Amino acid sequence: MSSKTRNMLEGLVKDTSFKWLLGKQSSFDEEIEEMGRSPSAGTNWIPELSPIANVVVRRCSKILGVSANELRDSFKQEAFESLKQPSLFARNFLEYCCFRALSLSVGVTGHLADKKFRRLTFDMMVVWEVPAVASQALLSVEEDATVSLEAFSRIAPAVPIIADVIICENLFKMLTSATGGRLQFSVYDKYLYGLERAIKKMRTQSESSLLSGVRSKREKILEIDGTVTTQPVLEHIGISTWPGRLILTDHSLYFEALKVVSYDTPKRYDLSEDLKQIIKPELTGPWGTRLFDKAVSYKSISLSEPVVMEFPELKGHTRRDYWLTIIQEVLYVHRYINKYKITGLARDEALSKAVLGVIRVQALQELSLTNAMRYENLLPFNLCDQLPGGDLILETLAEMSTSRELHRSNKSKDTGSSPRSRRDTNNLVVGEVVVGDVNPLERAVKESRKNYEKVVLAQETINGVKMEGIDTNIAVMKELMLPIMETGNWILSVLYWDDPMKSSVFCLVSTFIIWRGWLVYVFALASLFSAIFMVLTRCFSREKLMIELKVTAPPPMNTMEQLLAVQNGISELEQNIQDANIVLLKFRALLFSLFPQASQKFALAIVVAATMMAFVPGRYLLSVVFVELFTRYSPPRRASTERLIRRLREWWFSIPAAPVVLQHDKNNKKKKN
Known part of the structure; x- marks a missing residue:
């Protein structure tokens, strides 16, 4: 020394x-x-x-x-x-x-x-x-x-059970929710102790005789619910309801209906095969009403109708949210395995990543943290499903799994290679982590998080401009639509020849552009000018990132006035739907010749239009149609146009609508009974 x-x-x-x-x-x-x-x-x-x-x-x-x-x-x-x-x-x-x-x-x-x-x-x-x-x-x-996020993110993922690269930042935020963004050893130690307990619980359940004869030996039991008689899980299929026990493994979901002193034969809902499964939150209630947001709906092509699992609790829907996310995690990991054709040891590693995610959530539940837990943010495959670029994270994960498989095969052939560390291109890799650098998965996660932060900021602006009240939202929409409305009014003014000089010039210039085939260039120039406008606005308005929209607030409305406004809006919507249905039914009547005379005229018009489109060059046809439509309200043609429109309206009103017959579904009657 x-x-x-x-x-x-x-x-x-x-x-x-x-x-x-x-x-x-x-x-x-x-x-x-x-x-x-x-x-x-x-x-x-x-x-x-x-x-x-x-x-x-x-x-x-x-x-x-x-x-x-x-x-x-x-x-x-x-x-x-x-x-x-x-x-x-x-x-x-x-x-x-x-x-x-x-x-x-x-x-x-x-x-x-x-x-x-x-x-x-x-x-x-x-x-x-x-x-x-x-x-x-x-x-x-x-x-x-205490420990910072950066230090935790570098060391913790080296122990797979403690943290995962994908969810590491969210996990740290949960652990430090009450300690100002710095991790204390007392909290960290309780978390690791909870992990140990969750692992023992999973191991004990998986080694038990649960689901014997149905579950394979390789299936790990992740969670069980409904064993307490006061908190059963309710399975709804159609109008039938059964209380029972729900068991989730790393491959399937099992439900055992409760009998008098035991459980019925388990029903298996496979999560590992590609059965087009859809798992989502669901509303339930007595006699088919949709009142309580406490259930999970499972659909697949192997089932004739969806299955609904209800998790009753007095307040909130935390129990349902937990089960929804862990079921989805198992489903998502198998989708990942099937999509990228992961096999062998890499497949076991992917399943382990999902299983460890569920174990971490279980450990965090024991900590009684102050912040409400968002389970989907702590499960890697759930998080990849919602993060921008989450597919790129999974793609990188698959590539790294393939690379490790190749390394294992090469390592078995080359007995002289170091078992502890290796040099990959310009990196020193120890296990699955890179000394002094980030691995491709960490890089993909960081890039995705940057994009996610932009989405969050954008969502905050959206939440900030959401207004309450129909009248206020209508006022905002009118202000936003003002430029379009002014442009539309100007076009109508030109179309109706309010100023013959402007209309004549517009008609001649537009006809020349269409005749020469320059219409595409006009749209291209318009797009180019829009881009130039945005660039100039960005350059000369650096201090103002957003231009505020000033809206004159309408007079306040009481509850009754708001209800009347809603009722009027619904009535107008219903009227518009009726008018649209009548138009469609009249076209149906024309198509099936319920009114032969009108159908013949309509068919003749279609034949003439089809012939012109087939034999007349497009730009010439478009020029003729534009001139015909644009000059309809010019002083020489106004009177004849009004007569033509009147005749067309009379012809349209004379066409009957195709009949409609309402039929009631017999299955719905049975379900109601």
Whole structure:
């Protein structure tokens, strides 16, 4: 050991520097004193690292069975030059040691139950923020050491059960909902303890005799509900309802109807096959009414009618939401497996990713966190279904699974390859994590989250402009439609020849454009001018990101006036639908010659139009039609146009509508009875 190193260690021991740095809750005090007294301390002390980073590296070296200096030599041999730069060396070397130690530790059964392992993973996160010898003063001297999101996101996913890259940020936000965005060890320790309990529960259920004869040995039981008689699960099929027990595995959903002293034969709803399943929230209620939002609807091509599972509870629908998301998670992971044709060990890894997601949710439920839990944000395949670019995340995940399969096959052929770390192109990979960099999956998740933040910001603006009251919304719509209405009024003015000079010029210019076949270029120029307008607006309105729409608020309406407005709106809508139905029924009458004289004229008009379209060039035909329509209300043609329109209306009103006969569905009558 060099004299400089020995003097530093002796100074730390004498001055109790770690106690000053980390306070009374420090988990490093005894170890730093032991390192100072040990004759082999020099082999476990890296001068570039902060004191607490040296302690963590020493723990890692004990797990790996090598000294810290040997780890440094291995890192220098395996890592690329970009990872060994002085400014990056401390953190990259720390990650290398941590990832190697964790990849070995997680192979030990029951590692979550080991208090030393739980403390080690947390200390790794603490140290990750202050890895270099120059950064040790950044630690708080008044508070217990806490962990940031960035540190948690780098270390936690190295232990698959603790966190997943896809949901890591959402998980951290849940764990720190009551601690100001910094993770405390007490919360982290309770979370890991909850994970251990959830794993034991799943293992016990899966090894039990539940669903014997129906469930395969490889199926893991994830959740059971309805075992308590006061909180059964109700299965609705048509008008029939059965109370019973609901069981979810990583392949299927099972329902066992409750008999007098036992359960009936389980019904199996397969989630692993491509049966076009649709799982969504559903409303239920007595006698077919839709009152309570506490159920899940399951549809598939293998069922003649949908099955509804109801989860009764006094307040809210938390129980239903939980079951909805975990059922969807199993469905989504199998869709992913089927889409990308994942097989072998990669298939088991995908199922494990979904199973671990459910276990994490179960562990978080025991923490009694202050914030309401959004289950879909904590399950990786659920989250990919809603994130922008979630399909790209799954595609990257599939590519990484294929790459790992190839690496395993190559590794089995090449016995000389290192079992602990490997160099992929420009990266140093330990297990499934990359030292000093992010893997492709992390990169895809970060890109997706950036896009998601834009969606959230856009949604906030949408929520901010939602108005209450029909009259207010109509006023806003009128203001928004004002430019279009003004343009429409100008076109009508030209069309009705209110100003003969303007109408004549417009008619001549438009006819010339159509005749020359330049109509496409006109639309292209209009689009180009729109783009130029947006660019100029962006350049000259940098301070104003959004132009506010000013709307004159209508006079306030009381409840009765609002109800009358709704009733009038519904009446107008009904009238419009009736008018549309009459038009369609009249065309049906013309098509089936219920009024032969009108049908003959209509057929003749269709033949003439078809002949002209077949033999007259398009631009000539369009020019003639435009001139004919545009000059109808010109002074010379106005009188004849009015007579023609009157005759057409009289002809249209003389056409009878096709008859309509309403038939009642007999099945609906049976269901009502």
